[in-house]
Amino acid sequence: MRSSRWQTFNPVWNQLQQLQEEMNRLFDRWSNGRLFSGAAGFPALNVWEEGDAVHVEAELPGLDLKDVEIYVSGGNQLTIKGERKPHLPEKGVWHRQERTFGSFHRSLTLPFPVDADKVEARLENGVLHIQLTKHESARPRKIVVKAG
């Protein structure tokens, strides 16, 4: 932080600094000061494409696949629902409590339609992996050019 002398003697500087602090707070709230944490909800998702396949990954430690519901609707809408149940020891003193519990719901609009019948999901070591296949209409098509 700058010397407080500036703040008392220069009101313009003072205001600029206030503005900067406001902006910092705003960005902190949005991104927590980092590039990657701009998730629109819980869980955070990583999505990538590989040929005709689309992969979606989310970190859901402590969950079983039976605790998670996955839907594909409207051609390109993927929904992940579930609940993280708290583990409550009968008696005991909490020293730390950093994990979050409760139900979650996340929807994602994919950039192309997917085949609702070809969805595979697995949950391995707390990482949910969903593999979707692009709908036939979204796949690249080779156009045969005939010589005229």
Place this chain on the structure above:
Amino acid sequence: MANITHLPTKDRAEARAEATRGGVFFTPRVDIVETDTELTLFAEVPGVAPEDIDLRYEKGELVLHGRVQPRTERARMLLQEYEEGDFYRAFTISESIDAGRISAECKNGLLTVHLPKVEAVRPRQISVRSA
């Protein structure tokens, strides 16, 4: 049941010693509960297989290092909301722990560590007989 609306962002961790493999370290989220007989620690280490967890207890310090297997190359990312990397965290355990009986298990990316207290520090119920 409350809804999880905010995203618990992953916090980067500083490893104690310089790592040979480049990459990012994250602080696993933990719950710690103390009962009469033990301290129980629950740590979230998504993407870490049980055999890739290095857990040490030495001189009152519990050190956890979970190695994430390098994932396959992803040709075209469409959305990236989180990073992947190893988990690292060290705890100073003040209570007297019976180091020989520490046990741990890992399931679905959730590590549970049992730190039993030494007999001497456990509270004891003294039964009072009527004279």
